Amino acid sequence: MSDDLTDLVRDLERRFADLSLAHVTAWKAEAPGRKALGCMPVFCPREVLWAAGALPVFIRGGGDQLETIRGDAYYQSYICHLPRSTLELCLGGWLDALDGMLFPNTCDVIRNLSGLWSSVAPGRFSRFLDPPQTYDAPAAVGWWRGELSRLYLDVCAMTGTRPSDEALWASISAWEEPRGALAKLSRARAAQPWNLPADEVYLLRRAGDAMPPREFTRLVDCYLACAVARKARREDRIRVVLVGAFCEQPPLGLLRALERAGCYLVDDDLLLGAEDLVEPVDAVGDPLDALARAYLVKGAGSSVRYDEQRARGLELARRARSLHADGVVFAAPSFCDPALLDQPRLTRALDEAGVPYTAFKYSEDTGQFQSFREQAGTFSDSVKLWGRA
């Protein structure tokens, strides 16, 4: 690894480990009036927040770096881990850099967390966001535009920013850049996964959760230039797509365990929300209207969006084929209804397409990876022995 890349990865690891969001505090300190708003997975209206002068910050729980004690007191054993560690972060002061929180309607757990938040963070801005699930386009666009407008005006009032269409268009344009950079990263990773290991790519994308768009774009470009030049040795591993990771993130060690077990992760749906649109926003007319329409017709599919076209299974099979993947690894957080209820449909589609798969569950603070490693290793061996998709 070049010195530049070593330093870069080390910096990414530092950012990842910094639960107190010191880099967000530093960004806010650079200019008066700057604010930062946290957002739970899996959707964040980044363009709206950024236009209003606030840095959007995805909050994806405390992972395996945080011992959850107080957060556990809020939830029964059969609720997923993410809200517990998020509460732990809040109660422990780790989220003090944030001036508020947004709660998209991702599932009933995050929905209910929005109501609980007013008690644990009294006086701080919080907002529940209900993106449209209907495909009645006029109704959906009208509703969502209204919600985005309300949010925009409220955050502008918080930051002291004058609301304007120009600011919104500038923000929409700014956020196209990291989307383009991430698309480049995905292509490079699929082409040379030996040069772009899953843990590094994850850390890089995770850094984008709390970074201004231009700065993140530069970071991705810099990483790509270094990583592609590294000339790592290609190993005899199978190519897999990792699916179902959803909003509760797997520990970094789990991703490393999968690769060490003989898999190249050529694609995944970790960090949902970072790549929220599959095409650019149409830059015509009213900017909030354009954003609402983009969400509706260009928004990336996920387990929490109503699958009107009944296409998610076919899309996964197509994706696996187009990436020349040898198989799919389903990794869902325990007790995650949206991810787990999708699995039988997705596996059926893979069965029909002849794509091999394996499945397991995890929680963000899973500490033992040996069983995952053995399962992934067995899967890798079986694919090598008995044929590829």
Add this chain to the structure above:
Amino acid sequence: MSRKEASMEAQKAMLADYFRRLAAAPGERRPVVYTFVPGNLVELLAAFDVLPVYPEINALQSAMRQRSSGFIREAERAGHSEDVCSYVKCDLGMMMKGNVGPTGEKIPPPDLLLLSFTGCFTFLKWFELLREQYNCEVAMLHVPYQGDGVITQEMRDYVVRQLRNEVIPKLEKVSGRRFDEAKLQEHLSRSARAEEDLVHTFHAARRRPSPIDAYFGGVYYIAPIFTSFRGSEAACGYYSALRQEVDARLAAGEGPVTPEGTLAKERFRLVFEGPPNWTSFRDFWKIFYDEGAVAVASTYTRVGGLYDRGFRHDPSKPLETLADYCLGCYTNLSLPSRVDLIAEDIKTYGADGFVFHSVKSCNSFSAGQLHMLREVEAKTGVPGAFIESDLVDGRYYGHANIKNRVESYLQMLAARREGQEPPRAPEGSP
């Protein structure tokens, strides 16, 4: 049950008749619509003369007949995780086994899947799974959640637009009938009549002794109005008879009817949060009535509408009133609104305590309940109990554990009432 109220018998007959009509629907070329209980649009469906099917009602009816475990196992064999909602698995398992309903009659396939997406995210996933099985029309009605604790005009307009643009055209298509607003208004008028009588029934629990059990008995009372019968003459007749029955008990100073007869002495007045367990419903109820504990209010009996808080279907604004109904169901309320509702119930109904029954299957109800319990305690000064099981998966119902916990809780309430410290375990006991 040694003595059943006449209304219970009437309700049972209504449900049996409903399942018979459902079984006959294909022969009569009568369209069938699958939808969910919270925020259901039964008056609108009736205006098109289509029959509703409620998958979660099938699941709970199957559980009460001890058939849900087999269905759940069937769904799990087909790849569904043990972690996910047991209503969904029970319904899918029933479908895999030939879609024979709880009364033994086959439930016809849907002509329309109408997803009224109100108060439960899992409904959306459930319908995606059902849609895989049926080649039929689908209508999606997105009902915004009351995140800020209020229904705004924007929310109402959004739902009304979807009703006009999406739901009504699909109903016109599957039924072959034009939308008749006057017919819808007739159904809504009848709904409002029945709702008055239902509220009268639940308000009767303010008296001591309460003539009703508003949770275990309450699930019988809500069944017709939450499901297929709201807006019908049958429902009006049922609720009128129920009102008279409850008034008679009030006049006689009688307590609620339990499966073992009229409760002789009301010792504890409790408010319940969360749905009941259906696999061991009678045993679960017995734990309470054996101790003289009566539910004077419950949140579960509001999942199909907060009538006691003043909501009535309003025929003068037919689509707006349907929107308000969908938006106002209990599971569509924010956590602070739910806390306020329970705290007010404790005061209004003079409750000695409250019980949270947390079910593994339902994140909509359960996520945040431990916090809610502490908030209600802080607001009222009344201690609460927390017990856990499941809706229709019998593997998660631990009778001895629940009984032990409930009895200890009631002992504590009794000691508290008498100004005593709760009983302590003898020294040296484990």
